[in-house]
Amino acid sequence: MTDVTDELLQEFKDRLHITHKSEDSHLKSLLSFSYADISDKCGSFPLDTANQGKELVLERSRYAYNDALEYFVGNFLTQINSFALSNLPDEEATNVSQ
Template sequence: MSNVTEELLQEFKDRLHISHKSEDSHLKRLLSFSYADISDKCGSFSLETANPGKELVLERSRYAYNDALEYFNDNFLSQINSFALSNLPDEEAVDETEQV
């Protein structure tokens, strides 16, 4: 759950119109599991800035919260593929790490 900041949690709660704190630990787990899933498919990325990966984490968490996770991959397949391709490491960076 180290990737889940209080700011990300609050952004997620705002999206779902949740104003109480009683579900915070559950919501943090959903966000953490969603980050792990998206980063496993697309490579690691930052949740600190707005990017397609962060949006996918928030959407996957929303699906999980609403017990509809089985629909997420089909509904967001295009966005997942696009983000995975755009998140590939630069070829030059890969070459430099291989030479070390």
């Protein structure tokens, strides 16, 4: 699991319109588990910059928070596959395209 920054937590809370701090620990866990899941599927990536991986982490966390995680992969399969391919190291990307 990765350390979730306060900035990422706040971005997630803003998306969900959460203004209290009582769930911060739970939300950080959701974000951390989501990062682990997406990086397992697509390879590691930075969470501190805007990228498709970060967006997928936020969306997966939203689904988990709303007890709808079983729908995430089906609804975001195209984005997951696209990010996985774009996140390949250069030598692997060359081998895939040949």
